[in-house]
Amino acid sequence: MTGTTFPRPVQGKTVRYAFVGLGDITQEAMLPGVRHTGNSEVTALVTGNPEKARRVGEQYGVTDTYGYDEFGTLLASGTIDAIYLATPNWRHAEFAIPALKAGIHVLVEKPLEISSEKCREIMAVQAASSAKLMVAYRLHFEPATLDTIGLIRSGALGELLTFTSTFTQMVSPENHRAKSGVEAGPIFDMGPYTINAARYVFGDEPTEVVSAVGVRHPEAGFGDFDDTVAVTLRFPGNRLAQFVLSYYGSVLDTYAVVGTKGSVEVNPAYMYGKPLERTVTIGDEKHHDSFKNTDHFGGELKYFSDCILNGTDPEPDAEEGYADLRVIEGILKALESGGPVRLEPFARTKRINLSGQLQQLPAQAPPDLVDASNPGRGKDKSPLN
Numbered sequence: 001m002t003g004t005t006f007p008r009p010v011q012g013k014t015v016r017y018a019f020v021g022l023g024d025i026t027q028e029a030m031l032p033g034v035r036h037t038g039n040s041e042v043t044a045l046v047t048g049n050p051e052k053a054r055r056v057g058e059q060y061g062v063t064d065t066y067g068y069d070e071f072g073t074l075l076a077s078g079t080i081d082a083i084y085l086a087t088p089n090w091r092h093a094e095f096a097i098p099a100l101k102a103g104i105h106v107l108v109e110k111p112l113e114i115s116s117e118k119c120r121e122i123m124a125v126q127a128a129s130s131a132k133l134m135v136a137y138r139l140h141f142e143p144a145t146l147d148t149i150g151l152i153r154s155g156a157l158g159e160l161l162t163f164t165s166t167f168t169q170m171v172s173p174e175n176h177r178a179k180s181g182v183e184a185g186p187i188f189d190m191g192p193y194t195i196n197a198a199r200y201v202f203g204d205e206p207t208e209v210v211s212a213v214g215v216r217h218p219e220a221g222f223g224d225f226d227d228t229v230a231v232t233l234r235f236p237g238n239r240l241a242q243f244v245l246s247y248y249g250s251v252l253d254t255y256a257v258v259g260t261k262g263s264v265e266v267n268p269a270y271m272y273g274k275p276l277e278r279t280v281t282i283g284d285e286k287h288h289d290s291f292k293n294t295d296h297f298g299g300e301l302k303y304f305s306d307c308i309l310n311g312t313d314p315e316p317d318a319e320e321g322y323a324d325l326r327v328i329e330g331i332l333k334a335l336e337s338g339g340p341v342r343l344e345p346f347a348r349t350k351r352i353n354l355s356g357q358l359q360q361l362p363a364q365a366p367p368d369l370v371d372a373s374n375p376g377r378g379k380d381k382s383p384l385n
Contacts, residue, residue, distance in 0.1 A: 015105075015305040018044035018066075018074055020095050021086040022056055023176075024369060025109065029272060030084060031060055032364040033298025039305040043079050046071060055370045071095060075102040082308060084136075084301070085109060088176070090183050093118045096133065100125045106133045107304050110192045112321025114183045116329055119322040126318050134304045134314035135321040137196060140352050141299045141359040144276035144291035148266055149200055150354050156282055158261030163201050163241040165194045165256075167270060168228075168249030173221030175375040178247070185225040186245040187331055193270045194255070195324045198233060198241035201257050205348055206241065206327055208234040209341040212334035220248040231331055272296045273363070292360075299359025315350055315357060323348050 017034075019026055019042055034040050044064040045053045053065035066074045074080065075098060082105035085095050092113045096106045100122075112119050112135050126133045139145045152160070167190045171177055177184045199205060210233065214226025228246040235241060243255075254267035262282035268274060275293045279286065307314045323346065330341045 013039060013309060015040050015308050016043045016079065016081045017041065017107075017301075018046055018080045018083045019086070020046040020068075020071070020083050021088075022047040022049070022052055022370070023086060024375065026084070026086045027056060027369045028366045029297040030086070030301065031056070032367055033295045033301060033361070034060075036295055036298040036361045036364065037302035037305060039309060040301050044074055044077075046074065046083075049371060052371045059367065059370075072098065075099060075104055081105060082107065082304075088180065088184065089188055090114045093122055096122050097125050100129045100131050100133060103129065103131050105131045105304075105308050107136055107301065108133065108321075109136045110196075110321060111188055111325055111328065112318060113325065114188060116322060116325050119318065119325050123318040123322060132304075132307055132314060133318050134300075134307070135316045135318065136300055137192075137316040137320065138272065138296035138300045139193070139196075139270065140200075140316050141303055141357050142276065142296055143294060143358060143360055144266065144278060144289075145269075146352065146354050146358055147289075147291070148264060148278060149352060151264060151280065152201060152257060152259075153203070153354075156262060156280075157257065157259030157264065160202060160237075160239055160257060160259045162239070162258045163198045163243075163255060164258075165197060165241075165243035165254065165269070167194055167243065167253045168246040169251045169253075169375070170249065171222075171247040171375045177375055178222045181223060182225040182332070185222075186227065186247050187229055187328055190245045191229075191231075191328055191331070192324045193253075194231075194241075194243040194245065195233075195327045196320075197255055197269070198235070198243070199323065199348075200352055201255075202235050202239055202241070203351060204235050204237070204239075205323060205343075205346050206233040206235050206330075207343055207345075209327070209330040209334040209343065210234050210240075211340065212331045214335050217248050222247065226335065229331070229335070231334075233327065273366070293363040294359065295361040295363050298361045298364065302361065303357060303359055315352060317350070319348065319350070 046066045085108040212231045214229045227248045233241040253270040256265040266278040277290045334341045
């Protein structure tokens with residue numbers, strides 16, 4: 001078919017990655033997980049800081065380093081099969097699109113991009129390429145999350161009514177997230193967790209942003225964006241999802257689902273580096289479950305490499321990223337207008353495969369970071385991606 005590109009054949013049973021962007025999430029979480037996967041290796045690093053590339057490369061035995069302006073040379077080098085993309089949100093299309101056109105597979109951090117228009121552009125390029133793209137929704141592979149989705153799908157909670165969530169943390173005003181406007185603020189950085197969770201809990205797509213309220217605390221020291229946002233979404237079947245996001249609150253990441261027969265609360269629910277826990281109440285019976293801490297990042301990388309090696313399509317694909325971005329855009333419109341915003345009709349047929357996506361790699365100790373920092377203030381360290 002004219003215009004179709006084909007992925008370069010992977011040599012052997014290991015997928016060769018270039019890591020594009022060497023910020024805190026790459027260094028703290030994804031690089032340490034690579035050695036666990038058994039099917040992935042890092043052969044190149046891409047960053048705007050040559051000294052950082054050299055020092056990080058020394059930690060992981062990677063000698064091939066490129067500047068962002070040399071990305072085209074890397075794509076033509078024949079030394080990589082895929083990229084892991086962890087640049088700022090607004091630079092995802094810049095690297096994902098040429099990679100896909102070159103037949104290079106793409107694992108991109110969430111959100112997929114900062115507008116539904118950019119998401120659709122990525123989706124169109126991916127559709128014309130046989131290279132695969134997966135959005136890094138690490139919780140789609142995490143045992144506590146999958147077990148909770150299984151509990152809900154079983155009907156044990158009865159008819160689902162509400163989803164409520166709080167995701168807050170103290171972000172340092174010195175972190176780049178505090179200096180890059182709304183596209184780096186809590187709606188784009190933390191919102192994908194709560195929106196995505198509501199969507200996989202209900203197994204459906206929201207139809208309306210009922211309300212969105214944002215506030216700015218002058219003492220937070222941030223730029224021109226709301227540091228705390230409260231949102232209500234309407235789902236089909238008279239179901240409501242409500243959540244609060246904040247860059248200026250003590251760490252809390254939790255969600256609760258209430259049905260006609262019972263409820264489940266997951267707390268912590270989104271963070272990595274700690275066991276996720278939940279409380280289930282069915283009628284008068286209540287019990288608590290604690291799930292073993294796992295390597296979220298190594299797990300999602302292993303899954304994506306398996307998809308590449310086996311020729312299967314990943315579940316959290318570009319459309320899954322678009323599904324969250326359409327809601328984020330609705331939230332931004334509701335904040336601006338002060339009223340409800342109807343969302344354009346959208347149907348997502350692909351959902352999480354509970355048995356096929358489960359990953360249980362043991363957790364890794366974080367390494368020392370090179371010219372990068374965790375976003376939290378002082379001792380209040382809380383990973384975002």
